[in-house]
Amino acid sequence: MKAEPAEAVWLTEDHEFALAELAELSGWSEAELRELVDYGAVTPLNPDSSPWVFSGKCLLTVRTACRLRISFDLDPHGAALMVALLDRIHDLEAQLGSLRAQLPRHTR
């Protein structure tokens, strides 16, 4: 069976999710998401006001955290720590990729 083409949304800084929507899509409860914010795994775009709003990238982070929680039997703190470390690795990989892209092909 073939479905009709579906419209897609980029999960970037330009797309926003409310806290309740993030909870519905990520597998965490709103209370657990607040814990993840406390532990620094994700930061709302408006941390000092309510209701919180998150960038599209945060959905990816908290979904990853949820997968890790289930697969490794982690509590929110452990999952937050793990995604923070993974984010650092991804940032470093992106920097490495950028530097490699700037090297002439024959020296790469």
Place this chain on the structure above:
Amino acid sequence: MKYKDYYGILGVERSAAAEDIKKAYRKLARKYHPDVSSDPKGEEKFKEVAEAYETLKNPEKRAAYDQLGSYPPGQDFQPPPDWGKQFGDSQFSSGDIDLADLFAGLAAGRHRAGPGAGHMRMPGQDYEVTATIALEEAYRGTDVELNLTVPEHDEKGRLHRVPRTFKVRIPKGATEGQRLRLAGRGGKGLNGARDGDLYLNIALHPHPLFRVSGHDLYLDLPLAPWEAVLGASVEVPTLGGPVRLKVPPDTHAGQQLRLSRRGLPKPNGKEGDLFAIAQIVVPAATSERERELFSQLAAASTFNPRGHFQQEVKSES
């Protein structure tokens, strides 16, 4: 139904203690979990490992699995008579289904027998898949067809793995590692719960000319020595078609010449840049006349490309 050796997948004996099964799972999960593993086949391996652990960690499911008997992996087999009834699902039917779905069916069978049977709301499953596209497709946007085997509930609420084709429009704005969410394109929700989503991870095929960094592109720009010294107007390829680039006089090797907004389009409507990296290329075979001109240049020039050696290295004397 094909047999899967869950004990073999986890690398433990059939008599292994629950704690040993947990340890074996954790070790393999650390090795193959797609979020932490760099193994390109990690995701597939992790699915097998997770499926095996899902059954063996639960004493009831493990007992049911053990009752199936032991066969070589992949061999067709049938559960013993009354196996379903014995393990809580009187409507059990093995048919041509996956072993994982069989155990999910047992759990569902128990729910069917419980309070509120048949009315439990359950959101549809989210699907995640990688689409690898060409750089040109990322530039223009493209349609892709994705073939997935996904678990779906039949009219009796039983899980079956079925092949599905998803046609997805990837709009402009893609780059390596970018994610798309297609709301409601995942598994069907049960009893009025919301449908799952489809998450698409974008990967790019390597391009023979352009290298990608975010939405910026890098291109090697070979220049003849005289073009680098005197400056030139050269034609360079871009994803939107060739453009002329003014190479300033005294351009040196490695210098980056920026072509603003000639990179990949971004989701917010802006564009990345294209950087042409100057490379000074010496002709492989020169004619006598060319050699003569180079000789004249060598005689006339006071340029010493290694002048800094003497300044940087202190002599012992």
